[in-house]
Amino acid sequence: MFQEATYQQRRTKLKNDIKKGIILLLGNEESSMNYKDNLYPFRQDSSFLYFTGLNRPGLALLIDPEQGTEILFGDELTVEDIVWMGPQTPLRDEAAQAGLLTVQPSKALDAAIQKIQSGKRALHFLPPYRPETALKISAYLQLPTTAIAAQASVPLIKAIVAQRSVKSAEEVAEITKAVNTTAAMQLAAMQQARAGITEAALAGILQGLAVSAGGNLSFPTILTVNGQYLHNHYSDSILQPGQTVLCDCGAATAMQYAGDMTRTFPVDQQFSTRQKEIYNIVLHSYQQAVAALKPGRLFKDIHLLACAALTEGLQQIGLMKGDIQESVAAGAHTLFFPCGLGHMLGLDTHDMENLGEAYVGYTDNLKQSTEFGLKSLRLGRTLEAGFVVTVEPGLYFTPQLIDAWKQEKKLASFINYDKLEAYRQAGGTRIEEDFLITPDGYQLLGDPLPITAEGIETIRQAI
């Protein structure tokens, strides 16, 4: 936990932003795997964690901005619980460490909400992403679970996004810790990969490191020789000479701040000529994008700048042609880069994604595009000092997409489909790092990890 003042200041700001009505922040419950008592690792709701620091299941916080009151609902362990689970800091003491001085038993929440409802006061709550949370709100509001999301409070979402978007120095320190563990995972992948090992075997080593560092994975590891499939995770496929491995992984600290990095490296000690050619196009795009990070810049423009750099590189190796700006405007690069340049990073890997990309990555005046490619850009809005963002361009050669486009001769004035045939098996290449936006520009988070093709080959050759 951070200092008491941190949580108090966050809640005070929230109360100042939401002047009317009552704020209900629901913590998460345990999640069952294959029977009730076999549990997934507990993951607290990030906004609940942000305002309370309390990382245990079964809690709820009711804030009345008009009266200034804050009530935490949750239960103390019984003596029998302690016999089975071991002694824990009493909830009341831990809550006090976050400045929450009023604690009531869980069962009192229902009556408290009924009172609000009967008083016709607005209840501000966040859109649920877990079924049990939807069920709770459904019971409070007497509405079907499917109708809950539409009733979520836009003012509350906006107020929380405004606060969580700008990271404090202590948050940046936590994210940096996560990034350093993530870099250690990446280094382990590059050092321990070899022909004959499975993707899963490598992914397991990485997960072990995240847990060993006191936290867990921040998201399911992507570690695959088929990196062109963006949401491919890992399998029992055996690494083969001549392949490249795309590894996108992240550690979360015990406080749940996340890291998120990607490296792409050869199973052999060196990239092939073609692999290095592609790698260097992605690296150049990455460098162009990073150099543009600055408060006041639209992240959407930096994304398009990275797309232009990818297009330029693909033109140089003969896969694309035509005017670069026209090509980018037409979205020709989306055949190779169908996704976005990056996203916010914080307590969530895709920070605040459950609050809605429309509020987190866009604004009332800048709406998310619905076009292929741009629709997958999670962050478009103007950068501000204190934002933490990822930069992660890539090139993906997806046979199914190439075939579909080629068949309809899509954007054929920008794409050399004939030359592309030789690249059908070129897989996926991505580079990703995490950055703090500073008043003057940007700062790479964490200790630098080799990022050039040559730097990666040096690691591969040392094994």
Place this chain on the structure above:
Amino acid sequence: MFQEATYQQRRTKLKNDIKKGIILLLGNEESSMNYKDNLYPFRQDSSFLYFTGLNRPGLALLIDPEQGTEILFGDELTVEDIVWMGPQTPLRDEAAQAGLLTVQPSKALDAAIQKIQSGKRALHFLPPYRPETALKISAYLQLPTTAIAAQASVPLIKAIVAQRSVKSAEEVAEITKAVNTTAAMQLAAMQQARAGITEAALAGILQGLAVSAGGNLSFPTILTVNGQYLHNHYSDSILQPGQTVLCDCGAATAMQYAGDMTRTFPVDQQFSTRQKEIYNIVLHSYQQAVAALKPGRLFKDIHLLACAALTEGLQQIGLMKGDIQESVAAGAHTLFFPCGLGHMLGLDTHDMENLGEAYVGYTDNLKQSTEFGLKSLRLGRTLEAGFVVTVEPGLYFTPQLIDAWKQEKKLASFINYDKLEAYRQAGGTRIEEDFLITPDGYQLLGDPLPITAEGIETIRQAI
């Protein structure tokens, strides 16, 4: 997946057992961690897996025993899904590998169930343990989610328990694979533990091994110097000289069959005299229990036999006194062993626990006790050839429980409370292995891992 015939035979037997009504088996959905698309590792429902072998989210199986029909409900990937997730075996093909030849889209399930409801035919379903499953059934039956469990089909539960309790040779081979990975995790813990490392750091290494082997943990690892708290997992506590580590962990294979083993070992190279004294009492109890494993024996009696052995050992070191059988009958040993000797093991670590201990571990004629100690014995019923069970006696010195008993002089004719003071910090010691009940007796599953105090010390001294 096993062979097609395996799944067909299992379903045929089920149809023969449930002659009337319709059977609905619901597969699991993905579970979200901190936002919708950040997912916990997918875990299929074990009964669904048992009857279909299909290990992907969003499926349901409707079986009509009267007409002999089987309809699988689920959706194929779209081309856009493939672009993002990579090619997968089409659902229709994978279903055919399990002998399921009729596949309909998910959205057809609702109408199919309405038809059953309007035809007044009974719908047999299992008690849900996940909220989204309860929500689905609630929608089908027009009942509140809280009323669902009581409507679950007892005939279906009993039929599935009857089948899943007796493991086939191919299931035993899968469990053995899980046990061998589990043994490798235990060996890694014993080899890599040292003063100065955290519990979490060791637990991370073990989790890495489970994932690397192609599966995952079968349950959250217990790895703690405070093994007296039975549901304590691991923390950032640093191992100290003089302590013992209790490690209870298990791997699940890719098919989800589970292993579950426990070792207790010293942070030093050797147990202290007192630690070894306690260890050998537990080992003796373990050996007595194992020797009694045999078809036709009540597991409850073997549990009591293990309790008698623990009592005898505790009498020898002066902590207990009095007639052993009377002491066991009075439950005096529950101060040191408040839990059960073991449980069924299979697709779940506590196999079929979601179906209810009353059906899995007990029968209509043998009910589970409500007394402290025996109420935590998950398995009481008569052993049969083909059962796979754990044997896991232990001794736990829990200061809070000792204080509570001592204060009320509970069972003081059997317990030497004065001598016990010196053992307040003796922690927890458990030994656990997995066994197949054979026609003649039992078979230890997996390659043997050192289990005597001396064998463990040899491992600790080799590091």
